[in-house]
Structure formats: C-alpha cells, structure tokens
Amino acid sequence: MPQAMKEKFYFYISHLANQVRRISHGPVQDNLVEDHRINRDVARKLIGDWPKGQDFLTLLDRISDEEMSRRTQNFRNGFSHQITPGIHVGMTRFVTRSIFKNQEDLDVIFGDQSRMPQELRRPPMNPGEKRIIYVFGGQEALKLDDVVAVLVEQIQRIHECYDMFKEYVWFYEDQFYGDERKTI
Structure with missing residues (x-):
C-alpha cells in the first residue's frame, strides 16, 4: 500500500540521518525516537542537512495524499478501521x-x-x-479501472521518491567517501 511505502521512507531517511549525525559529530547521544514513532515530523527535523530535503518531503507528501483518499473513497483507512467500499461489485455503507x-x-x-x-x-x-x-443510502463499488489508475500513479510517485532517496544516500556517501562509491 502506498501509505506503508511512505512510512518506510520516513523510517529510512530518519535512521540514515541519525547514523550520519553520529558518525560526523563523534559519539553523540542517540536521541532518535522509537521506531514506531518515526513520522514526517521526525524525518523533517533530521533531513535538514540535505539541500534537497524539503523537495524530497514534498514528493513524499504526494504519496497516499488527500487526492488518493478522495478518488478511492478513503479505501486505505477504511480497510483498517471501517467497512470499505467494494471494488468492482457490491454496495456498502447503507x-x-x-x-x-x-x-x-x-x-x-x-x-x-x-x-x-x-x-x-x-x-x-x-x-x-x-x-x-x-x-x-449506499455507496456503489469502486470501479476497478479507477482503482488501478490511482495505484499506478502512486507507484510512479513512489519510484520518484526512491530515485530521490538514492540522491540522499549519495549526498552522505560523498561527504564521507568522495565520489568513488555509490551503494545504490
């Protein structure tokens, strides 16, 4: 699900920034919050050294955004917490x-x-x-073609974020090792 990927990016960038901070500043106190509390706000605070950090967060904001919720009738949240609309067949929410x-x-x-x-x-x-x-009343089922179109858009956005995440890794690699090493 797109939201899960978004949360993973917050996790990855927060841990990478925390590790870099510990390496570059010597033995500093590790004050990164527990893994289950890592979110956009934590990532935003830690990503500050990277010049493209805000651009990256802006890309992440486009994943599982309000537009997706509207176009899928908030299926992701409903799947976890409510009765979801059907896909292709059925009627719900009478x-x-x-x-x-x-x-x-x-x-x-x-x-x-x-x-x-x-x-x-x-x-x-x-x-x-x-x-x-x-x-x-009732809610008609989501059209399968519409759901697929939204998910394809979300996958494209996730790929954009992954490409930018590689730049994030390279930014810190260049600081420590120069241009000769690219791990991703």
Missing part, C-alpha cells in the same frame, strides 16, 4: 454518519428550509456547535 461543523455545509445537504413547516425545520447552528447526521 447508513453513513456525517459531522457538520458549520451551517453552510449543513445547508448544502438540507437546502432552503423556509418553505418547510416550522416544526420540521432544523434550528440554526451556534458557533462552535457540531451536528451529527445519519444518512441512508
């Missing part, structure tokens, strides 16, 4: 729960209530209030 944090979003769903009888109208939301609405 009842969905939505949280509204402002009146404008709620009005999109319920429209103009001015012609409704007073007892059926929803009272306006107060600032800071949230409304929880259950909606009945």
Whole structure:
C-alpha cells in the first residue's frame, strides 16, 4: 500500500540521518525516537542537512495524499478501521454518519428550509456547535479501472521518491567517501 511505502521512507531517511549525525559529530547521544514513532515530523527535523530535503518531503507528501483518499473513497483507512467500499461489485455503507461543523455545509445537504413547516425545520447552528447526521443510502463499488489508475500513479510517485532517496544516500556517501562509491 502506498501509505506503508511512505512510512518506510520516513523510517529510512530518519535512521540514515541519525547514523550520519553520529558518525560526523563523534559519539553523540542517540536521541532518535522509537521506531514506531518515526513520522514526517521526525524525518523533517533530521533531513535538514540535505539541500534537497524539503523537495524530497514534498514528493513524499504526494504519496497516499488527500487526492488518493478522495478518488478511492478513503479505501486505505477504511480497510483498517471501517467497512470499505467494494471494488468492482457490491454496495456498502447503507447508513453513513456525517459531522457538520458549520451551517453552510449543513445547508448544502438540507437546502432552503423556509418553505418547510416550522416544526420540521432544523434550528440554526451556534458557533462552535457540531451536528451529527445519519444518512441512508449506499455507496456503489469502486470501479476497478479507477482503482488501478490511482495505484499506478502512486507507484510512479513512489519510484520518484526512491530515485530521490538514492540522491540522499549519495549526498552522505560523498561527504564521507568522495565520489568513488555509490551503494545504490
């Protein structure tokens, strides 16, 4: 899954930067967080010596991003924590729960209530209030071709990150060994 690859890159760059820091600064205290806590913020702090570090993180941000979630109906997160939409066949989510944090979003769903009888109208939301609405319906299955297209894009983005990761390794190799060694 793309998100797993993204997390692996955070892990790799954090450990490489930590090892380089320990080699280049002599015996320093190893203050790298536990492996399960390594994330984008940890990697961002450690990647600072590399001139292309922010470019690399920007590439990583494109993996398993909001666009992918939208186009796959957040399948990855749903697979782990909810009932996922079907792929190619089936219907799921016959009842969905939505949280509204402002009146404008709620009005999109319920429209103009001015012609409704007073007892059926929803009272306006107060600032800071949230409304929880259950909606009945269903979610059609994702089209297999659409899912494949999204995953192919994600694979291409992962390859871009891997190519840049090689530059990251070479950056530190050049600092220690010169240009004659390229391990990847």
